[in-house]
Amino acid sequence: MSGQDDSSLVRSYVITGGRAKPSRADIDVITLIKATPSNEPLHRLNREKRSIVELCRGGALMTVAEAAGYLNLSVALTKVLVADLVDEQLITTRTSPTSTPATDRTLLEEVLNGLRARL
Amino acid sequence: MGSAPVSKQPIYLADTVQVATKILVAGHFGVGKTTYVGTLSEIDPLRTEEVMTASSVGYDDLVGLPDKKTTTVAMDFGRLTLSPRLVLYLFGAPGQERFRRLWQDLAYGALGALVLADTRNLAESFPVFDRVEEFGLPYGVAVNHFAGGRRFDEAEVRDALDLHQDTPLVTCDARDPQSSTIALIRLVEHLHERAVHQESFR
Numbered sequence: 001m002s003g004q005d006d007s008s009l010v011r012s013y014v015i016t017g018g019r020a021k022p023s024r025a026d027i028d029v030i031t032l033i034k035a036t037p038s039n040e041p042l043h044r045l046n047r048e049k050r051s052i053v054e055l056c057r058g059g060a061l062m063t064v065a066e067a068a069g070y071l072n073l074s075v076a077l078t079k080v081l082v083a084d085l086v087d088e089q090l091i092t093t094r095t096s097p098t099s100t101p102a103t104d105r106t107l108l109e110e111v112l113n114g115l116r117a118r119l
Numbered sequence: 120m121g122s123a124p125v126s127k128q129p130i131y132l133a134d135t136v137q138v139a140t141k142i143l144v145a146g147h148f149g150v151g152k153t154t155y156v157g158t159l160s161e162i163d164p165l166r167t168e169e170v171m172t173a174s175s176v177g178y179d180d181l182v183g184l185p186d187k188k189t190t191t192v193a194m195d196f197g198r199l200t201l202s203p204r205l206v207l208y209l210f211g212a213p214g215q216e217r218f219r220r221l222w223q224d225l226a227y228g229a230l231g232a233l234v235l236a237d238t239r240n241l242a243e244s245f246p247v248f249d250r251v252e253e254f255g256l257p258y259g260v261a262v263n264h265f266a267g268g269r270r271f272d273e274a275e276v277r278d279a280l281d282l283h284q285d286t287p288l289v290t291c292d293a294r295d296p297q298s299s300t301i302a303l304i305r306l307v308e309h310l311h312e313r314a315v316h317q318e319s320f321r
Contacts (some may be wrong), residue, residue, distance in 0.1 A: 012170065028224075028227060028228055029141070029208075029210070029224055029225065030139040030140070030141050030208050030228070031139075032132070032136065032139055051125070055125065055129060059134060060129070060131040061131055061132040061133075061134055061136060062129065062131055062132060063132075063139055063208065065165070065167070065196055065208065065210075066129070066165060066198075068165075068167045069126070069165025069166060069167055069196070070125050070126055070127065070129050070165070071124075071125060071126070072124070072126050072167075072168075073167070074167055074168060074169050074170055075167050075169060075194070075224065076169060076170065076220075076221075076224065079224075094136075094137065095137060095138055095139065097139070097140060097141070097227070097228025097229075098228060099227065099228055101140055101228055101229070101230050102229075102230050102231055102256075102257055102310055102313070102314065103313075103314050103317055103318075104314065105311065105314040105315060105318065107138070107140065107205075107230075108230070108307060108310050108311040108314055109311065110201065110202060110205050111140065111201060111205070111207060111230065111307050112304065112307050112308065112311060113201075113202070114199070114200075114201025114202050114205060114207070115199075115201065115207075115300060115303055115304045115307060116304060117201075118199075118296075118300050119297065119300055119301070119304075
């Protein structure tokens with residue numbers, strides 16, 4: 001509960017323009033993202049958004065959580081920024097999880113096979 | 120004006136990856152979540168600092184009121200590429216009540232949770248089970264066998280944790296890839312059995 005913690009919240013508040021929720025509901029921590037093949041200059045974006053786009057350029061694929069980890073941003077904040085970037089057509093998403101993967105037998109079999117192969 | 124600094128060299132996913140899925144590694148402070156995730160992850164685990172409220176006030180309510188007291192929690196996660204098209208993420212999730220908002224984000228679309236427990240402190244796991252059940256996540260339990268910790272009696276632990284007879288309960292050493300992988304396999308086998316069972320009732 002240091003002053004620094006409160007200031008990080010203020011910083012998040014400024015970066016997102018005061019929003020806590022992403023503009024799109026389909027952005028999850030494990031949504032796969034990459035930059036769109038656009039040469040649009042990024043100088044109009046704030047520093048954090050520009051970093052996300054730069055990190056995901058050149059066809060580089062990662063999840064929202066990984067982008068947060070590499071850029072030292074919180075996952076909650078990164079979700080908001082990525083949703084904006086999708087709206088601005090600078091980031092494209094591949095897949096997001098469904099709400100009920102625990103009943104997806106095919107997916108579970110694929111996970112099992114992959115884990116067993118590691119033994 | 121530069122870009123935000125990148126903390127380490129990113130290791131991107133293969134472009135063949137089509138599906139990402141996740142499992143929560145849940146447990147109380149000091150139970151070995153970070154070690155467990157680090158043992159299984161193919162990349163150096165990543166860490167983010169999530170802003171948490173120190174009270175029961177929700178994160179949403181705090182935005183716009185930056186003078187409210189907050190705290191941060193470190194969240195570690197790692198990844199395992201399971202096939203050219205499938206990647207699994209393991210998220211370390213702290214069990215305390217005040218991390219509910221984080222759980223909401225992590226639990227959505229998760230396959231399930233592996234609860235790490237320590238036989239020296241079983242009661243500390245109770246809030247973790249509360250969270251797992253609150254978010255409706257199917258789960259398995261892995262007792263992290265600390266060096267020097269005593270061997271446990273399975274029936275005793277089941278009874279102490281009030282586990283359903285079908286709930287997987289295994290021992291692992293969070294530093295050891297083999298036993299840690301087996302704990303995850305037992306959980307996913309359990310999830311698969313449930314899915315098959317549910318299909319037969321459809």
